[in-house]
Amino acid sequence: MxxxxxxxxxxxxxxxxxxxxxxxxxxxxxxxxxEANVQRRIAMARRTFGDMRKAWDTKRLSDNVKLRMxxxxxxxxxxxxxxxxxxxxKTKKALRNFNARCLHRITGREYAAExxxxxxxxxxxxxxxxxxxxxxxHMLRASKDRLIHVAVAQMIDHRQDGDLLSxxxxxxxxxxxxxxxxxxxxxxxxxxxKLAPKKKVNKRAASTEEEEYKNHKQDMPxxxxxxxxxxxxxxxxxxxxxxxxxxxSIIAYTDGGDSDGAVxxxxxIWEKTGPAHDDCKxxxxxxxxxxxNAGSTWYLGADTESNNTAEMTAMAExxxxxKAQGGTTPLTMVFDSRYAxxxxxxxxxxxxxxxxxxxxxxxxxxxxxxxxxxQLIWVRGHSxxxxxxxxxxxxxxxxxxxxxxxxxxxxxxxxxxxxxxxxRKKIEELQKAEQKAKxxxxxxxxxxxxxxxxxxxxxxxxxxxxxxxxxxxxxVCGVASAEAIAASHASDxxxxxxxxQSPRLTAATGSSPPSESG
Numbered sequence: 001m002x003x004x005x006x007x008x009x010x011x012x013x014x015x016x017x018x019x020x021x022x023x024x025x026x027x028x029x030x031x032x033x034x035e036a037n038v039q040r041r042i043a044m045a046r047r048t049f050g051d052m053r054k055a056w057d058t059k060r061l062s063d064n065v066k067l068r069m070x071x072x073x074x075x076x077x078x079x080x081x082x083x084x085x086x087x088x089x090k091t092k093k094a095l096r097n098f099n100a101r102c103l104h105r106i107t108g109r110e111y112a113a114e115x116x117x118x119x120x121x122x123x124x125x126x127x128x129x130x131x132x133x134x135x136x137x138h139m140l141r142a143s144k145d146r147l148i149h150v151a152v153a154q155m156i157d158h159r160q161d162g163d164l165l166s167x168x169x170x171x172x173x174x175x176x177x178x179x180x181x182x183x184x185x186x187x188x189x190x191x192x193x194k195l196a197p198k199k200k201v202n203k204r205a206a207s208t209e210e211e212e213y214k215n216h217k218q219d220m221p222x223x224x225x226x227x228x229x230x231x232x233x234x235x236x237x238x239x240x241x242x243x244x245x246x247x248x249s250i251i252a253y254t255d256g257g258d259s260d261g262a263v264x265x266x267x268x269i270w271e272k273t274g275p276a277h278d279d280c281k282x283x284x285x286x287x288x289x290x291x292x293n294a295g296s297t298w299y300l301g302a303d304t305e306s307n308n309t310a311e312m313t314a315m316a317e318x319x320x321x322x323k324a325q326g327g328t329t330p331l332t333m334v335f336d337s338r339y340a341x342x343x344x345x346x347x348x349x350x351x352x353x354x355x356x357x358x359x360x361x362x363x364x365x366x367x368x369x370x371x372x373x374x375q376l377i378w379v380r381g382h383s384x385x386x387x388x389x390x391x392x393x394x395x396x397x398x399x400x401x402x403x404x405x406x407x408x409x410x411x412x413x414x415x416x417x418x419x420x421x422x423x424r425k426k427i428e429e430l431q432k433a434e435q436k437a438k439x440x441x442x443x444x445x446x447x448x449x450x451x452x453x454x455x456x457x458x459x460x461x462x463x464x465x466x467x468x469x470x471x472x473x474x475x476v477c478g479v480a481s482a483e484a485i486a487a488s489h490a491s492d493x494x495x496x497x498x499x500x501q502s503p504r505l506t507a508a509t510g511s512s513p514p515s516e517s518g
Contacts, residue, residue, distance in 0.1 A: 026081045037081075038091055042098050045078035049102055056106050059229070066106050067122060074102065075124065082128055083135050087162035092125050099124040108230050123197035130196035133167045137192070140182035167195060231383040238334065238379040243277040249330045251280060252318040253387035256290075256310025256337065257395040263290045263305040265314035266394025268387060269321060278386065285424060286317045287394035288404035297408045301356030309354055310395065311340035312361050317406055319344075319364035322372070324412035330373040336381035336388055345376070360409070 007014045019030045027037040100115035113119045142149045153175045171178040249272045256265040266287040270280035290305045291298045300316050302309040322331050335341050342348045343358040344365045368374050379385045405420045
C-alpha cells in the first residue's frame with residue numbers, strides 16, 4: 001500500500017507538492033540544483049536577443065554601441081540572480097556558448113574566437129566574477145543583523161568550488177578576517193577591477209560597409225544581411241591590405257571557373273600607382289582554358305579539367321608573366337582559392353591529384369620569390385571586389401574557343417607580347433565605343449546572337465604537333481565569340497551574375513592582330 005505524503009496547508013488549503021517553483025524571478029529546485037534556472041535564464045535572454053535582431057543587423061550603429069546594448073538588455077536578463085550561482089564548469093560552459101553565439105552575430109567574428117576567454121569580445125565569466133566580488137563586499141560591510149549577511153557568513157563552513165567566495169581574498173576561513181578586508185574599500189575595489197575584463201574598443205574607421213549603407217533604403221532579411229555584412233568586412237580587409245602595398249607594386253588578380261563542361265582561367269595584372277587600393281593602371285590580362293594534353297605548347301601539368309586546376313593555372317601564368325617581365329618589383333597575387341594558393345606555395349599536404357601542375361606552380365613561385373618579394377592576399381570570390389570580378393570574367397573568356405591570351409611554359413616572346421597588347425588595345429577601344437553607344441537590351445541580344453554565328457574554332461591544343469601561334473593569329477571575330485560565350489555563362493552556377501560585359505568585336509572592326517611565331 002502506497003504511503004501517503006504529508007501535506008502543507010495555508011488558510012485551510014493544502015498546498016500542491018512540486019519539484020520546482022519560481023520566487024522573485026529565480027527558479028528553485030527541490031534538490032537545490034541550478035541547471036534548470038540557468039537554462040531558463042538563457043531561454044529568456046535568447047528571446048530578448050531575437051526581439052532586437054534589427055538592432056544587430058543595422059549598419060547605422062557601430063559595434064561598440066551594439067555591445068553596450070547587448071550588455072544592458074540581454075546580459076542583464078541572462079545573469080539575474082547570478083550571485084546565488086555556483087560557477088562550476090558546466091554553468092560556465094553554458095553561459096560562454098550562449099554569449100559566443102550572440103557575439104558571433106553582432107561582430108561577425110568566428111564562433112570559436114568568441115567562445116575563448118583570451119579572444120572573446122565580451123568576457124561574460126570575467127564580468128560575472130567581478131560583479132560577484134563587488135556584491136560580496138557590499139554584503140560583508142552590511143549590518144550583521146541582516147539575514148543576507150548571516151547567509152554569507154555561513155558559506156565559510158559550507159564551501160563549494162565556484163561559489164560566491166571563490167574570488168575572495170585569502171582569509172584563513174575566518175569571516176571576521178574577510179569582513180576586515182572588505183572594510184578597506186579601496187583595496188577591495190582594486191581586486192574587483194583586476195577581475196573585470198578589459199574593454200576591447202573597436203576603433204574601426206569608416207569602411208565600405210558604412211559607405212554602402214547610404215544606398216540601402218531598407219533592411220535585408222536577417223540571413224542575407226549577415227552574409228552581406230560578412231562579405232563587406234572581408235572585402236574591406238582585402239582592400240586594406242592592397243592599399244598598404246608600396247606604390248609600383250604589381251598586383252595580379254587570379255581566378256578560375258568550371259561550369260557545364262567548360263573550364264577556364266583568368267589573370268588581370270595591374271601596377272599600383274597611388275595610396276588607395278584602386279589606384280592602379282592595367283599592365284596585362286591573361287586568359288585561356290585548362291590544357292590536359294601533354295603534347296600541347298600550353299600544357300602546364302594539369303591532369304584534369306576542374307575548378308582547382310583552373311585556379312592553379314591562373315597562378316602559374318601570373319608567375320610566367322612575372323618571369324617574362326623581369327626586375328625585382330614586388331608582386332602580389334590576389335586569389336580566392338586557398339587550394340590553389342597552398343599548392344603554389346608547396347603547402348598542400350598529402351595531395352593525390354594535380355601533382356605535376358602543383359609542382360610547376362611551386363617551382364615558378366619559388367623562382368620568382370628568390371628574385372622579388374611575392375605575397376598572396378585572399379579575397380572571397382564574387383564578393384564585389386572589382387579585380388576579382390574582372391579575373392572571373394576573363395575566366396569566362398578562357399572557357400570559349402578563342403582568342404586566348406597566355407604564356408607557354410617555355411617562356412614569352414616579344415612578338416606574342418606585342419600581339420596581346422594589340423588585342424587588349426582593340427578591346428579597350430571597343431569598350432569605349434560601347435559605352436558611348438549603349439545599345440538597348442534587345443539590340444544587345446541580337447548582336448550576341450550574330451556574334452555566336454561568327455565563332456572560329458581554334459582548339460590547337462588537340463594536336464600534339466601544334467606550334468604556339470594560336471593566340472596571335474585568331475581572327476578578331478574570335479573575340480566576339482569569347483564575349484558571346486562569356487555572356488551565356490553569366491547566369492551559370494560557376495559564373496558571377498551581374499559582372500561587367502566585355503566588348504563584342506565584329507568582323508567589321510578591322511584586321512586580325514599579327515600572328516605569333518614560335
